[in-house]
Amino acid sequence: MRRLLFIVLLLISGNLSAQIDPSNTDPEKLKEMMKNFKPMFNDGVISGYVFDNSTKTPLDGVVIQLISARDSSLYKGAGTDETGFFKIENVEQGRYRINVNLVGYNKRFRNINFFNPQEKILNLDTIFLTSGTETEEIVVEGEKSFIELQGDKRVFNVEQNMNVKGGNALDVLKNLPGVTVDIDNNVSLRGGQRIKFMVNGRPVTGDVARILEFMPADQVSSVELITNPSAKFDAEGSTGVINIVMKKYDDSGVNGQLSLNAGTKDKYGTGLSLNYKTGDYNFSGSYDYRRRSNSFTGSVDRNNFVVPSNAESFQNSDGTMRMEGNNFRGDIEYSVTKSDILTLSGRYEKGTRKRGETDLLRIFDTGNNLTEDSRLNSNENEKSEDWNIGLNYLRLFTNKKQSLTGELSYSSSRENEDENKITNYIVPANTLDLLNLSNEQDNRRQINAQSDYVYPFGENAKLETGVKYNWRENRADNNYFEYDYNSGMYVVDSLLTDNFKFTENIAGVYGIYNNKINNFSFNIGLRGEYWKYEIDQFDNNTLTSRNRYDIFPSATITQKLGMTEDISLSFSRKVRRPVYRELSPTTRMMSPIFYFKGNPDLGPEYTNSLELNFVKYFNSISVVPSVFYRITTDKITRISELIDSNITQSYAINADNEKSYGGELILNGMFGKELIINGGISYYRQEIESDTLGTNSNYTFSGRLFANYTLPFDAAIQLTYFYTGKMITPQGEMNGYNSFDIGLRKDFFDKKL
DSSP states (O other): OOOOSOOOOOOOOOOOOOOOOTTOOOHHHHHHHHHTOOOSOSOEEEEEEEEETTTOOBOSSOEEEEEETTTOOEEEEEEOOTTSEEEEEEEOSEEEEEEEEOTTSOEEEEEEEEOOTTOOEEEEEEEEEOSSOOOTTEEOOOSOOSEEEETTEEEEEOTTOGGGTTOBHHHHHHTSTTEEEOTTOOEEETTBOOEEEEETTEEOOSOHHHHHHHSBGGGEEEEEEESSOOTTSOSBOSSEEEEEEEOOOOOSEEEEEEEEEEETTTEEEEEEEEEEEETTEEEEEEEEEEEEEEEEEEEEEEEOSSOGGGSEEEEEEEEEEEEEEEEEEEEEEEESSSSEEEEEEEEEEEEEEEEEEEEEEEEEOTTOOEEEEEEEEEEEEEEEEEEEEEEEEEEEOSSTTOEEEEEEEEEEEEEEEEEEEEEEEEESTTOOOEEEEEEEEEEEEEEEEEEEEEEEETTTEEEEEEEEEEEEEEEEEEEEEEEETTTTEEEEOTTTOEEEEEEEEEEEEEEEEEEEETTEEEEEEEEEEEEEEEEEETTTTEEEEEEEEEEEEEEEEEEEOSSSEEEEEEEEEEEEOOOHHHHOOSEEEEETTEEEEOOTTOOOEEEEEEEEEEEEEOSSEEEEEEEEEEEEESOEEEEEEEOSSSOEEEEEEEOSEEEEEEEEEEEEEEETTTEEEEEEEEEEEEEEEETTTEEEEEEEEEEEEEEEEEETTTEEEEEEEEEEOOEEETTEEEOOEEEEEEEEEEOOTTTTO
């Protein structure tokens, strides 16, 4: 769909017939007659496919230029479709050079002799585009562009981002246009948090924020954003899909990478990646160790208009956190035949996190008299383990537009958290200290099975179908204790203790029809899903369950406006289902004055999205403006209420609806060989409506600017600036924030170090 930065010059030449008289030997007359000589044929066809050499996936939007060998002029041009296929028709006999070019990839060319009238159809088979690998027919252009547009997704190549070195996947996401990460590691896309996260195309299971926190940024190759996913993707993820692509090394022989990094505030890391390819086998593996510490501060000012004795409260918090993580990853790829490929992959992560925090709380009545002055000291120790194993199958056919894939995976994660809290009271005087202990254990398991099939009809039409089944189980044992001075023992706090098992089953099937007529293309799809969950509360022997069927349509139309412009309109329906924390009716203490309680009557929310995209390429700049409109019914949102004189409790409800609409502009430019600038701005409006809470609305602006300048002696400097405005909740708003990062890089030994 996407086209590169180039200007197509359409050359129209007339062909005139002439008879040559052998007796005429005047050189000038012969030259003039040869100019008008009609070729033996002018209806030749040159076709082929273009794939990414690393991922072996088709590349959309590759520019194919047919250059005349006689005068180096542009003879004809074409572009690849979403399957990587291209075709140049009505080609005259002659000698040509074909140029293959996509922003971010190395240019490739091939010389062609096209003379045989018996072979007027020339199939170039598959052309692979690489990055950084030199061959006889590759012209090296340097590093990949930060932004690539491939079909319905935006690909951000983050390998060369110096500002995330030694960081984690959350640091990577913070540097992407349209993406924000708040202080609690909640990720938002265009202001929405209903995102489907994937790693190498596989759904992320467990605590997403924690998994991203332990994922090393140095192992991330690129991030794919799909803001309006089709029916091919899971129905969950109404805001969009974020797919994190890990680095892969597939060159023949042995190759690898060793990294060491260090930073201020106790930040250290090391990583080793190795790959060995021989014959039909490809072995790859990596290990990463990371350790980082950080400090944090926060404050909450609250006005209470209900209880006069607690009219105003001030809470100030500060603390430190240290995290250590070990990450192992391995893959074995085996080509059973030239058409059948099996991949066995595994991942294991083990981490610890220690957190210490102090909260100072002061409460005043309406007369500005101090009614409470307390100090809470808490220490938290967490241990976690995650592992995943998967088997993938890929079947290739003679027709490269046809494919069959299958996947079976199993994952498991465990978390064990111990916390100790001591609350000292200065006011009221002579109040005994409050002592609390807690232990939280979460054990999660997941099985995922799916298969996808693509069947082409003729040159431009195809049918995509697939089935998927997902089973998830979460067992939580959360035990809270409070010290009893009378017995001299810790006793169970029945309000906060929660022991339950959550089981979820999702089965889905989809079908998408795609077709292309000249420069107009479209697809229409439908997905059906069955959802069932059960919550077994062990403390009170209650079982809650729910099930339902839903359908989710999607459609996209695209019109190419020449070789440098195209416009597309897409629609999709998605769902955001409640998670077990939002459903469990047990109370959780978030801070001394804030509690959270689940709502077993909570239902799913549904979002209908409409998006219009336009793409324009200039000589060295690409511009991508877009507008979107989303309406969400039965929106899941949190509200707060006062449950006693100074404790606020929040819980999730299904509000009436939410509307979100606005625009986004992304620019990417290369200015000479030294300077690369890209950035994006988003401006949108949120409206939340509820019969019980009324309406709240606000305009939100966010922007990001990234600049990379290449210095002499293999050095470079990077600058990144980010700003986001305030966002709304049903009962209030959250202030905006901004950040600025600078990075400097120096390469050694021909960029090997």
